[in-house]
Amino acid sequence: MKMMSLPPPSAASSIDPIVHAAWARVVASLAPESIMQAWLDWGAHLASSPGKRIDLAQLALSQAGQMGAYLRDCLVAGPGAARACVEPPARDHRFAAPEWRQWPFNLLHQSFLLQEQWWDAAAxxxxxxxxxHEDVVAFMMRQWLDMFSPGNLLATNPLVLKRTVAEGGGNLLRGAGVLAAKLQQMATEAPPRGTEDFVVGRDVAITPGKVVLKNRLIELIQYSPATPQVHPEPILIVPAWIMKYYILDLSPQNSLIRYLVGQGHTVFCISWKNPTGEDRDLGMDDYLELGFHAALGAVNAIVPQRKVHATGYCLGGTLVSIAAAAMARDGDARLASLSLFATQTDFSEPGELGLFIDEGQISLLEAQMAQTGYLTGAQMGGAFQMLRSYDLLWSRLVNDYLLGTPAQMNDLMAWNADTTRMPAKMHSQYLRRLFLNDDLSEGRYPVGGKPVALNDIALPLFCVGTAADHVAPWRSVYKLHHEAVTEITFVLTSGGHNAGIVSEPEHPHRHYQMQTRPFGAAYVAPDAWAAAAPQFEGSWWPAWTAWLRARSEAPQQAPRMGAAALGYPLLGDAPGAYVMEK
Structure with missing residues (x-):
């Protein structure tokens, strides 16, 4: 039977990408069609589910009864003694201040929490x-409710009212000044105020080192030894190209790279180029070959006959996982171990970031990237801000403009403002192959024309998840346990995607859980693991360096810096040129 072929694209169809790109600019790259589909799916099925509607009506009546009883208790025993109708989740600190227990703010915040509870049940x-679609509807409901939280409004926030009375409105005047400065900064596209105190190469990213390799995609930095002798196996760090590498080399007191060098390790780190429109055709294969493999080749030349501790952070960890699987498939034994920080290898349950990834959303981004050649840092930052709207948006608006006390800039905030771009081809492949199709965990991801499988990896693995991660949820990171049979030491640390990794030993209030699953041991579900794994106080960094030492030989003389005779001359001081690109 003869198969029917699709007709070739018509001249008229070339109009569509232009229209879609313009539409993407109007809707801030957030596909309203996908959101409408979710609402329609939810609304139509709710309309044909009378039992669910009855349950919601009964919940509303029950909540009204709870609110009436709470009001009665407040009148009889006083607001402070009355038992709350509903307690916020443990991580919700919006109404933690004692002022929210006073009249009438207790009623305002309790009624708001009950509304959240009802709409969550409805979704x-x-x-x-x-x-x-259910997840999208629930997420959008939370976004709308957050907009009208009593904590976000001058007239209904007791902390703001108290400050306003105490200062005679001075806080609002300061807030107006902060807002004016913010609007000016946005209009001129200047960096946020305070970032001038964290200059790359002067205040941050100052661990001594040399650039030993430069190509069109990376600079490779070799860091100078800080101890008389070093472990012979070097560490190659592959950060995500969605961020500047120096999150791992911030200020001297919280630089992971400086800490590693101080512990007697030879450290190499990739610094990715900030792509422009000319780099639109760089794809995932280029990041593998010009990035990881080019860097590994340089490390092998500078530190010959030594296996390498490969380390990846976030998307860089995903790339290292792909490379390690391909090397295992091909019998390449140059790696000594694999360490992954906040890294997903299974994207079947990527958390709330997956809300923004479906065919409609990716197609809209592709239409816009076809014109610019890249995805901007502002586009990525907007999605991350929505995931943590209270922490990254509403609480900052209240502090900045209503309380008049904007947060003081620190090194992590300054790094976060130093955004990067991603080339169109790579970002499209990344979203489709990994997030949309989950090719890596399903054994379909191709390297060199052949698929790779994570269960081919026989290296010892050190894997870190962070408890409050909205980008790579720790349960998603943990899925590596049923994709690989090798020995895995898994760490669950306090903090989020960035702050949980930048966790220096002197940092207060840090803790982590850690447990090793031996090679070939039975699978343990994540919640069972969390219930059984022992907990430790402090930073996980010393535990990682102890793990590395156990898989390294005794310290000896430090290797040379670079290898000019082998094509890796010293090209300049760290942090290099690519990290300076805006």
Whole structure:
């Protein structure tokens, strides 16, 4: 039977990408069609589910009864003694201040929390609704509710009212000044105020080292030894190209790279180029070959006959996992171990970031990237801000403009403002192959024309997840346990995607859990692991360096810096030129 072929694209169809790119600019790269599909799916199924509607009506009546009883207790025993109708989740600190227990703010915040509870019940458990659509509807409901939280409004926030009375409105005047400065900064596209105190190469990213390799995609930095002798196996760090590498080399007191060098390790780190429109055709294969493999070749030349501790952070960890699987498939034994920080290798449950990834959303981004050649840092930052709208948006608006006390800039905040771009081809491949199709965990991801499998990796693995991660949720990171049979030491540390990794030993209030699963041992589900794994106080960094030492030979003389005779001359001082690109 002869197969029918699709007709070739018409001249008229070339109009569509232009229109879609313009539409992407109007809707801030957030596909309204995908959101409308989710609402329609939810609304239509709710309309045909009378039992669910009855349950919601009964919940509303129950909540009204709870609110009435709470009001009665407040009148009889006083607001402070009355038992709350509903307690916020443990991580919700919006109403933690004692002022929220006073009249009438206690009623305001309790009624708001009850509304959140009701709408969450309305979004979930509707018969027949697609899981992705259910998650999108629940997320959008939370965003709308957050906009009208009593904590975000001058007239209903007791802390703001108290400050306003105490200062005679001075806080609002300061807030107006902060807002004016912010608007001016946005209009001129200047960096945020305070970032001038954290200059790359002067205040941050100052661990001594040399650039020993430069190509069109990376600079490779070799850091100078800080101890008389070093462990012979070098560490190659592959950060994510969604961020500047120096999150791992911030100020001297919280630089992971400086800490590693001080512990007697030879450290190499990739610094990715900040791509422009000319780099639109760089793809995932280029990041593998010009990035990881080019860097590994340089490390092998500078430190010959030594296996390498490969280390990846976030998207860089995903790339290292792909490379390690391909090397295992091909019998390449140059790696000594694999360490992954906040890294996903299975994208079937990527957390709330997956809300922004479906065919409609990716197609909209592709249309816009086709014109610019890249995805901007502002586009990526907007999605991350929505994931943590209270921490990254509303609480900052209240502190900055209503309380008049903007947060003081620190090194991590300054780094976060130093955004990067991603080339169009790579970002499209990354979203489709990994997030949308989950090719890596399903054994379909191709390297060199052949698929790779994570269960080929026989290296010892050190894997770190962070408890409050909205980018790579720790349960998603943990999925590596049923993709690989090798020995895995898993760490679950306090903090989020960035702050949980930048966790220097002197940092207060840090703790972590750690447990090793031997090679070939039975799978343990993540919640069972969390219930059984022992907990430790402090930073996980010393535990990692102890793990590395156990898989390294005794210290000896430090290797040379670079290898000019082998094509790796010293090209300049760290942090190099690529990290300076805006």
């Amino acid at each position: 979930h458990g509707v018969w027949g609704v697609d899981k992705h």
